Amino acid sequence: MSNENMTTPDPNTESGSRVESQTSPRPGSEVVDSDELNRPKTSETVVSSRDLDVFYGDTQALQGIDIEIPKKQVTAMIGPSGCGKSTFLRCINRMNDLIDSCRIEGELKFEAKNVYDSDVDPVALRRRIGMVFQSPNPFPKTIYENVAYGLKIQGKTENMDQKVEDALKSAALWDEVKDRLDESGLDLSGGQQQRLCIARAIAVDPEVILMDEPASALDPVATSQVEDLISDLAEEYTVVIVTHNMQQAARISDKTAVFLTGGELVEFDDTQKVFENPESQRVEDYITGKFG
Amino acid sequence: MATGHDGPTGDWFGNSEQISRLPGKVFAATCLAATLFGIVMVAGLLVYVTKDAIRPLTANPGWFLVFFLTLVVPSTALLAYFGRRRDGEATVALTALGIPFFGLLLGSGVLMLFIDVIGIFEWLAFVAATIVAVGVILGHRRVRGRTSFLEELLVGVVALVGLGPVTYQFISTFPTLPQAWLIYLFTFGLGGAAIAGLLVARRRNDRRAGLTAFTALFVTVTAGVFIDPSTGITPPVWVILFTFAAIPTALYAEGVVRRRQGSLPVGLFFPFVVVAGMLVGAVLVDLLGFAGPQAWLDIQFLTSANSRFPEEAGIYPALIGSILMMVVVAISSFPIGVGAALYLEEYAPSSGPLSVVVKFIEINIANLAGVPSVVYGLLGLALFVNWLDFASGIVVVGGMTVGLLILPIIIISAQEAIRAVPGSLRQASYGMGATRWQTIRRVVLPEALPGILTGSILAFGRAIGETAPLLMIGAAASVFRAPNGFFDIFSAMPRQIYTWVGQPSQEFQYGVMAAGVVTLVTVMISMNAAAILIRNKYERRS
Numbered sequence: 001m002s003n004e005n006m007t008t009p010d011p012n013t014e015s016g017s018r019v020e021s022q023t024s025p026r027p028g029s030e031v032v033d034s035d036e037l038n039r040p041k042t043s044e045t046v047v048s049s050r051d052l053d054v055f056y057g058d059t060q061a062l063q064g065i066d067i068e069i070p071k072k073q074v075t076a077m078i079g080p081s082g083c084g085k086s087t088f089l090r091c092i093n094r095m096n097d098l099i100d101s102c103r104i105e106g107e108l109k110f111e112a113k114n115v116y117d118s119d120v121d122p123v124a125l126r127r128r129i130g131m132v133f134q135s136p137n138p139f140p141k142t143i144y145e146n147v148a149y150g151l152k153i154q155g156k157t158e159n160m161d162q163k164v165e166d167a168l169k170s171a172a173l174w175d176e177v178k179d180r181l182d183e184s185g186l187d188l189s190g191g192q193q194q195r196l197c198i199a200r201a202i203a204v205d206p207e208v209i210l211m212d213e214p215a216s217a218l219d220p221v222a223t224s225q226v227e228d229l230i231s232d233l234a235e236e237y238t239v240v241i242v243t244h245n246m247q248q249a250a251r252i253s254d255k256t257a258v259f260l261t262g263g264e265l266v267e268f269d270d271t272q273k274v275f276e277n278p279e280s281q282r283v284e285d286y287i288t289g290k291f292g
Numbered sequence: 293m294a295t296g297h298d299g300p301t302g303d304w305f306g307n308s309e310q311i312s313r314l315p316g317k318v319f320a321a322t323c324l325a326a327t328l329f330g331i332v333m334v335a336g337l338l339v340y341v342t343k344d345a346i347r348p349l350t351a352n353p354g355w356f357l358v359f360f361l362t363l364v365v366p367s368t369a370l371l372a373y374f375g376r377r378r379d380g381e382a383t384v385a386l387t388a389l390g391i392p393f394f395g396l397l398l399g400s401g402v403l404m405l406f407i408d409v410i411g412i413f414e415w416l417a418f419v420a421a422t423i424v425a426v427g428v429i430l431g432h433r434r435v436r437g438r439t440s441f442l443e444e445l446l447v448g449v450v451a452l453v454g455l456g457p458v459t460y461q462f463i464s465t466f467p468t469l470p471q472a473w474l475i476y477l478f479t480f481g482l483g484g485a486a487i488a489g490l491l492v493a494r495r496r497n498d499r500r501a502g503l504t505a506f507t508a509l510f511v512t513v514t515a516g517v518f519i520d521p522s523t524g525i526t527p528p529v530w531v532i533l534f535t536f537a538a539i540p541t542a543l544y545a546e547g548v549v550r551r552r553q554g555s556l557p558v559g560l561f562f563p564f565v566v567v568a569g570m571l572v573g574a575v576l577v578d579l580l581g582f583a584g585p586q587a588w589l590d591i592q593f594l595t596s597a598n599s600r601f602p603e604e605a606g607i608y609p610a611l612i613g614s615i616l617m618m619v620v621v622a623i624s625s626f627p628i629g630v631g632a633a634l635y636l637e638e639y640a641p642s643s644g645p646l647s648v649v650v651k652f653i654e655i656n657i658a659n660l661a662g663v664p665s666v667v668y669g670l671l672g673l674a675l676f677v678n679w680l681d682f683a684s685g686i687v688v689v690g691g692m693t694v695g696l697l698i699l700p701i702i703i704i705s706a707q708e709a710i711r712a713v714p715g716s717l718r719q720a721s722y723g724m725g726a727t728r729w730q731t732i733r734r735v736v737l738p739e740a741l742p743g744i745l746t747g748s749i750l751a752f753g754r755a756i757g758e759t760a761p762l763l764m765i766g767a768a769a770s771v772f773r774a775p776n777g778f779f780d781i782f783s784a785m786p787r788q789i790y791t792w793v794g795q796p797s798q799e800f801q802y803g804v805m806a807a808g809v810v811t812l813v814t815v816m817i818s819m820n821a822a823a824i825l826i827r828n829k830y831e832r833r834s
Binding site for chain 2: 098100123125126127130131133135149150152153154197200201
């Protein structure tokens with residue numbers, strides 16, 4: 001909880017203006033451009049939830065979440081620790097099924113189908129919704145095998161070399177590893193490992209990529225590389241990213257959802273609007289650092 | 293002493309012993325003493341038994357002097373020199389000595405199996421069936437494109453089980469069968485050389501190097517077949533020992549030379565120094581007429597059957613019996629144990645009504661690991677002999693009983709190894725849309741395998757020394773010929789040792805028994821060493 005307070009120290013005006021200055025020159029202007037061109041605001045919804053409640057045992061982690069995540073845009077989820085933003089992310093591809101005590105009520109639709117219907121196979125769902133985790137977790141296999149993993153388990157073994165190369169190129173890692181595809185993925189640096197995990201996720205060409213604080217274990221240089229990559233990925237994929245870092249959300253996202261303690265979704269709107277002119281006082285307090 | 297009257301202004305850096313380290317120091321010292329006591333007692337016992345087995349005092353002092361000068365002094369000096377260089381040359385030297393040594397041990401075991409148990413034509417049929425099965429799998433893969441692992445497993449099993457007997461029938465109808473030495477050469481020699489060639493080709497990324505290695509090894513093994521059999525090196529002895537000892541050694545040497553690139557790996561000459569020392573010593577002792585120790589543990593002991601006369605008694609049938617029993621133990625306990633561990637760790641639910649059953653099972657596995665072995669012997673007797681109607685005292689019954697005994701240990705150690713696989717890897721795999729089975733086969737098992745193998749081999753080490761279950765299932769007190777199959781009566785080394793201890797004569801009670809114990813412990817330590825090697829080789833950075 002104190003994490004946000006530390007990243008945005010108390011002078012409100014300063015942090016506010018930093019957010020503004022971060023958003024407007026680079027991705028902010030891009031957002032405005034693309035809003036008019038190829039990323040229209042009325043873009044179709046790919047993931048939506050209505051009245052979604054999540055419980056861990058007797059504890060309620062999320063309360064009545066309503067959200068509509070637009071296609072081929074970056075949606076950021078911010079909020080203090082324990083507010084349920086990661087839980088929501090893991091609901092989308094049903095990773096919470098792996099936790100025995102987790103219970104989900106309400107509706108969460110992916111492409112007009114409630115993913116919690118009894119005829120939905122979570123494995124099939126996860127093949128269309130990729131995931132990147134908080135700390136880089138490449139398999140203890142070669143770089144090539146890491147990227148080819150999803151292709152192999154899904155039986156998409158034609159043109160594997162080409163697909164691996166494409167995925168590594170999309171993840172901006174190809175130039176660094178093209179001569180050492182046979183080395184272990186664990187021999188890479190932290191930032192490279194995370195980009196390898198992103199390459200692994202996009203190799204199977206999913207529709208949505210979920211990212212659970214993908215840069216929180218990385219140093220600033222690696223973080224900015226991953227952030228650039230995320231902006232590029234939004235050309236082709238829908239990206240949903242959970243982050244602790246508000247500047248990061250402001251820099252890379254088109255839409256921002258603010259979760260606050262108690263598992264409520266307090267505000268969900270265009271990123272610029274959320275950061276510059278939030279409707280809720282609680283959100284303003286959170287963003288300006290009055291409350292963590 | 294610190295009465296505290298000088299208050300907070302006293303010496304804060306605390307070297308006036310205000311902070312007592314005494315309990316910790318006493319605890320550490322007690323632990324160290326207890327550990328040392330245990331180790332020294334066991335080591336002392338082993339030294340004592342070894343002394344009885346070797347009887348060093350019966351040798352001429354000149355004998356020791358000769359070998360000290362030709363063997364001990366040069367090799368120790370060389371090792372000390374390598375140790376001082378601190379460039380890992382000592383490790384190279386010891387590995388270069390250890391690989392052929394263990395290769396010879398393993399090769400001798402395989403050789404014994406081929407001399408006493410496995411018929412050469414059965415072996416030929418088995419190899420042929422395996423080749424056909426592999427061919428069927430490859431063909432199936434080509435026809436069907438991508439196939440599931442289960443499907444391939446099914447095809448493989450059908451090919452092997454269905455084709456094995458057919459191939460045997462087919463082969464036995466041949467008018468002329470190839471001679472035994474040809475079969476040995478083309479199964480062991482060719483196979484070993486081919487594997488070595490492939491490894492070299494992959495390591496060097498150079499096909500021609502692999503081909504050269506293959507040709508050189510195969511030509512050597514073929515040439516060796518024509519050594520005069522009267523020297524004792526018959527074709528099977530040569531081919532099998534070459535495959536198990538020389539080929540791994542050559543591969544190791546190749547690896548060292550490749551890594552050194554230029555600088556001479558002098559460590560590789562260490563085994564030559566040792567062997568030369570032995571040979572020169574043997575010749576000198578013979579010339580000078582120094583008598584060696586009249587050891588109970590000698591070649592005669594290892595190669596002959598038990599006898600009424602201590603000088604002629606040997607452990608050979610029991611040694612074969614133990615090896616065959618261990619084969620049964622491994623086949624019966626390892627797959628079931630690993631499977632059970634995988635179920636308990638990966639599939640078993642942690643909530644709901646079934647989880648109570650699972651917890652109950654887990655607690656009872658831990659309890660079963662502590663059940664006395666004599667009770668397991670009773671279980672084996674009731675289950676396999678009385679209920680399933682096997683003959684008592686045969687290899688299969690002994691092996692399965694001891695297999696049951698170590699099953700809980702294998703399950704527990706495999707569970708530990710599986711639990712040690714980081715959860716983040718499982719998450720990554722599930723997040724990619726892998727099924728549970730795919731996650732287990734492609735991520736969990738490869739990562740846990742070194743740990744599973746280490747734990748299992750240690751359990752096998754315990755199994756080979758078990759005596760009580762063998763008494764209960766009626767393993768023979770001593771047999772005079774080696775079992776010729778898995779359904780033959782047998783005796784095992786610990787059972788044989790137990791028999792010798794009960795003999796009235798002192799020679800049996802002290803001498804022959806001691807030789808048996810040293811043999812048993814040597815086999816067991818070799819297995820543990822293998823476990824440690826596997827663990828070290830596959831240990832990963834986290």
